[in-house]
Amino acid sequence: MSKPHRPPSGRTNLASCIVATIFLIFLVIIILIVFFTVFKPKDPKISVNSVQLPSFSVSNNSVNFTFSQYVSVKNPNRAVFSHFDSTLQLLYSGSQIGFMFIPAGKIDAGRTQYMAATFAVESFPLSASPDAVVNVGPAFNDGGFGGGGQTGFNNGYRVGPTMEIESRIHMAGRVRVLHFFTHHLETKSWMQGRHCCE
Numbered sequence: 001m002s003k004p005h006r007p008p009s010g011r012t013n014l015a016s017c018i019v020a021t022i023f024l025i026f027l028v029i030i031i032l033i034v035f036f037t038v039f040k041p042k043d044p045k046i047s048v049n050s051v052q053l054p055s056f057s058v059s060n061n062s063v064n065f066t067f068s069q070y071v072s073v074k075n076p077n078r079a080v081f082s083h084f085d086s087t088l089q090l091l092y093s094g095s096q097i098g099f100m101f102i103p104a105g106k107i108d109a110g111r112t113q114y115m116a117a118t119f120a121v122e123s124f125p126l127s128a129s130p131d132a133v134v135n136v137g138p139a140f141n142d143g144g145f146g147g148g149g150q151t152g153f154n155n156g157y158r159v160g161p162t163m164e165i166e167s168r169i170h171m172a173g174r175v176r177v178l179h180f181f182t183h184h185l186e187t188k189s190w191m192q193g194r195h196c197c198e
Contacts, residue, residue, distance in 0.1 A: 039177045044081055044107070045074045046169055046189035049114075064123040067098055069167060070116050071189070075107040081185065082106050083173030088117050091166040093127045102171065126163060166192045 049070045056065040067090060075081040083105060090098030098121045107113045169189040176182045 041175045042076045043185050043187045047072045048191050062123045062125050066120050068118040072112050072114050074112045077175050078109050079175045079177050080106050081175050086171040089168045097121050
Protein backbone atom coordinates (compact mmCIF):
# COMPACT_ATOMS: atom_id res chain seq x y z
CA MET A 1 0.00 0.00 0.00
CA SER A 2 1.57 3.32 -1.13
CA LYS A 3 1.92 6.20 1.23
CA PRO A 4 -0.19 9.31 0.49
CA HIS A 5 1.68 12.19 -1.26
CA ARG A 6 2.43 15.01 1.15
CA PRO A 7 1.77 18.53 -0.16
CA PRO A 8 4.77 20.89 -0.29
CA SER A 9 5.37 22.73 2.93
CA GLY A 10 5.16 26.50 3.35
CA ARG A 11 8.95 26.69 3.65
CA THR A 12 9.36 25.15 0.20
CA ASN A 13 6.99 27.67 -1.35
CA LEU A 14 8.77 30.55 0.39
CA ALA A 15 12.15 29.34 -0.85
CA SER A 16 10.83 29.12 -4.42
CA CYS A 17 9.48 32.69 -4.22
CA ILE A 18 12.79 33.98 -2.90
CA VAL A 19 14.73 32.27 -5.70
CA ALA A 20 12.33 33.65 -8.34
CA THR A 21 12.58 37.17 -6.86
CA ILE A 22 16.37 37.07 -6.83
CA PHE A 23 16.39 35.89 -10.45
CA LEU A 24 14.06 38.71 -11.54
CA ILE A 25 16.15 41.33 -9.71
CA PHE A 26 19.30 39.96 -11.34
CA LEU A 27 17.63 40.06 -14.77
CA VAL A 28 16.51 43.68 -14.26
CA ILE A 29 20.04 44.69 -13.22
CA ILE A 30 21.51 43.09 -16.35
CA ILE A 31 18.97 44.88 -18.57
CA LEU A 32 19.73 48.23 -16.93
CA ILE A 33 23.48 47.71 -17.32
CA VAL A 34 23.07 46.91 -21.02
CA PHE A 35 20.69 49.86 -21.46
CA PHE A 36 23.00 52.44 -19.85
CA THR A 37 26.19 51.19 -21.51
CA VAL A 38 25.37 49.91 -24.99
CA PHE A 39 21.94 51.34 -25.76
CA LYS A 40 22.01 54.58 -23.78
CA PRO A 41 20.15 57.16 -25.93
CA LYS A 42 22.28 60.03 -27.25
CA ASP A 43 21.17 63.30 -28.79
CA PRO A 44 21.61 63.49 -32.59
CA LYS A 45 24.38 65.75 -33.87
CA ILE A 46 23.57 68.54 -36.35
CA SER A 47 26.32 69.96 -38.58
CA VAL A 48 25.82 72.95 -40.88
CA ASN A 49 27.58 72.06 -44.12
CA SER A 50 26.78 75.10 -46.25
CA VAL A 51 24.71 78.28 -46.37
CA GLN A 52 23.85 80.09 -49.59
CA LEU A 53 21.91 83.17 -50.64
CA PRO A 54 20.96 82.38 -54.26
CA SER A 55 19.33 85.80 -54.62
CA PHE A 56 19.88 89.01 -52.67
CA SER A 57 18.73 92.58 -53.28
CA VAL A 58 18.63 95.87 -51.36
CA SER A 59 16.21 98.67 -52.19
CA ASN A 60 15.09 101.73 -50.21
CA ASN A 61 16.90 100.51 -47.09
CA SER A 62 15.00 97.19 -47.26
CA VAL A 63 16.37 93.81 -48.17
CA ASN A 64 14.95 90.55 -49.47
CA PHE A 65 16.71 87.35 -50.36
CA THR A 66 16.43 83.60 -50.78
CA PHE A 67 17.99 81.55 -48.00
CA SER A 68 19.38 78.03 -48.46
CA GLN A 69 20.94 75.91 -45.75
CA TYR A 70 22.40 72.42 -46.01
CA VAL A 71 22.87 70.35 -42.86
CA SER A 72 23.73 66.80 -41.89
CA VAL A 73 22.11 65.03 -38.95
CA LYS A 74 23.94 62.04 -37.44
CA ASN A 75 22.09 59.49 -35.34
CA PRO A 76 24.66 58.01 -32.91
CA ASN A 77 22.15 55.59 -31.37
CA ARG A 78 21.77 51.87 -31.94
CA ALA A 79 18.11 52.37 -32.77
CA VAL A 80 16.12 54.37 -35.30
CA PHE A 81 15.67 58.05 -34.47
CA SER A 82 12.19 59.30 -35.38
CA HIS A 83 12.10 63.10 -35.58
CA PHE A 84 9.11 65.42 -35.58
CA ASP A 85 8.15 68.94 -34.44
CA SER A 86 11.40 70.21 -35.97
CA THR A 87 11.86 73.78 -37.18
CA LEU A 88 14.30 76.14 -38.88
CA GLN A 89 14.19 79.77 -37.75
CA LEU A 90 15.97 82.75 -39.31
CA LEU A 91 16.61 85.88 -37.21
CA TYR A 92 17.82 89.41 -37.89
CA SER A 93 18.45 91.88 -35.04
CA GLY A 94 16.58 89.55 -32.70
CA SER A 95 13.44 89.44 -34.88
CA GLN A 96 12.21 86.46 -36.87
CA ILE A 97 12.40 86.98 -40.61
CA GLY A 98 12.00 83.40 -41.79
CA PHE A 99 10.53 80.15 -40.49
CA MET A 100 9.77 76.69 -41.80
CA PHE A 101 8.82 73.27 -40.43
CA ILE A 102 11.16 70.36 -41.11
CA PRO A 103 9.14 67.34 -42.34
CA ALA A 104 8.99 64.40 -39.97
CA GLY A 105 11.13 61.39 -40.81
CA LYS A 106 13.40 58.63 -39.56
CA ILE A 107 17.18 58.22 -39.42
CA ASP A 108 18.52 54.67 -39.19
CA ALA A 109 20.87 53.65 -36.40
CA GLY A 110 24.39 55.03 -36.82
CA ARG A 111 23.50 56.74 -40.09
CA THR A 112 23.76 60.36 -41.26
CA GLN A 113 20.97 62.06 -43.14
CA TYR A 114 21.52 65.15 -45.29
CA MET A 115 18.84 67.83 -45.38
CA ALA A 116 18.36 70.99 -47.42
CA ALA A 117 16.03 73.90 -46.72
CA THR A 118 15.34 76.77 -49.12
CA PHE A 119 12.80 79.54 -48.73
CA ALA A 120 12.28 83.17 -49.75
CA VAL A 121 12.56 85.83 -47.07
CA GLU A 122 10.07 88.66 -47.44
CA SER A 123 11.36 92.23 -47.65
CA PHE A 124 12.25 93.78 -44.28
CA PRO A 125 13.97 97.05 -43.23
CA LEU A 126 17.67 97.07 -42.47
CA SER A 127 18.91 98.01 -39.02
CA ALA A 128 20.09 101.60 -38.60
CA SER A 129 23.47 100.68 -37.08
CA PRO A 130 26.15 100.70 -39.83
CA ASP A 131 28.58 98.29 -38.20
CA ALA A 132 31.69 97.02 -39.96
CA VAL A 133 32.65 93.42 -40.38
CA VAL A 134 34.92 91.91 -37.74
CA ASN A 135 36.52 88.51 -37.61
CA VAL A 136 33.50 86.26 -37.09
CA GLY A 137 35.23 82.90 -37.57
CA PRO A 138 34.56 81.66 -34.00
CA ALA A 139 30.85 82.39 -34.40
CA PHE A 140 30.44 79.61 -36.93
CA ASN A 141 29.77 76.56 -34.79
CA ASP A 142 28.40 73.13 -35.72
CA GLY A 143 30.61 72.94 -38.79
CA GLY A 144 30.26 76.54 -39.92
CA PHE A 145 29.87 77.35 -43.58
CA GLY A 146 30.84 74.64 -46.00
CA GLY A 147 33.06 75.04 -48.98
CA GLY A 148 31.76 76.57 -52.18
CA GLY A 149 28.63 78.50 -52.93
CA GLN A 150 28.53 80.85 -49.95
CA THR A 151 27.10 83.69 -52.00
CA GLY A 152 27.91 87.04 -50.46
CA PHE A 153 29.36 85.74 -47.18
CA ASN A 154 32.82 86.75 -46.10
CA ASN A 155 35.60 85.54 -43.85
CA GLY A 156 36.29 88.60 -41.72
CA TYR A 157 37.47 91.24 -44.24
CA ARG A 158 36.32 94.83 -43.74
CA VAL A 159 34.05 95.48 -46.69
CA GLY A 160 31.72 98.19 -45.36
CA PRO A 161 28.16 98.06 -44.01
CA THR A 162 26.87 94.57 -43.36
CA MET A 163 23.85 92.75 -41.99
CA GLU A 164 24.05 89.88 -39.55
CA ILE A 165 21.64 86.96 -39.74
CA GLU A 166 21.24 83.99 -37.44
CA SER A 167 19.71 80.59 -38.10
CA ARG A 168 18.48 78.19 -35.46
CA ILE A 169 17.54 74.55 -36.00
CA HIS A 170 15.47 72.76 -33.39
CA MET A 171 14.95 69.03 -33.82
CA ALA A 172 12.87 66.83 -31.51
CA GLY A 173 12.17 63.12 -31.70
CA ARG A 174 12.41 59.79 -29.95
CA VAL A 175 14.40 56.57 -29.90
CA ARG A 176 12.90 53.22 -28.94
CA VAL A 177 15.45 50.91 -27.32
CA LEU A 178 15.02 47.12 -27.08
CA HIS A 179 11.37 47.58 -28.18
CA PHE A 180 10.49 48.41 -24.56
CA PHE A 181 12.06 51.75 -23.65
CA THR A 182 11.14 54.97 -25.45
CA HIS A 183 13.44 57.96 -24.89
CA HIS A 184 12.62 61.46 -26.13
CA LEU A 185 15.54 63.40 -27.62
CA GLU A 186 16.03 67.04 -28.50
CA THR A 187 18.90 68.87 -30.16
CA LYS A 188 19.57 72.41 -31.36
CA SER A 189 21.99 74.06 -33.76
CA TRP A 190 22.91 77.75 -33.90
CA MET A 191 24.74 79.59 -36.67
CA GLN A 192 25.57 83.24 -37.29
CA GLY A 193 26.90 85.00 -40.38
CA ARG A 194 27.33 88.42 -41.96
CA HIS A 195 26.49 89.59 -45.45
CA CYS A 196 27.69 92.71 -47.21
CA CYS A 197 24.85 95.11 -48.01
CA GLU A 198 26.60 97.31 -50.52
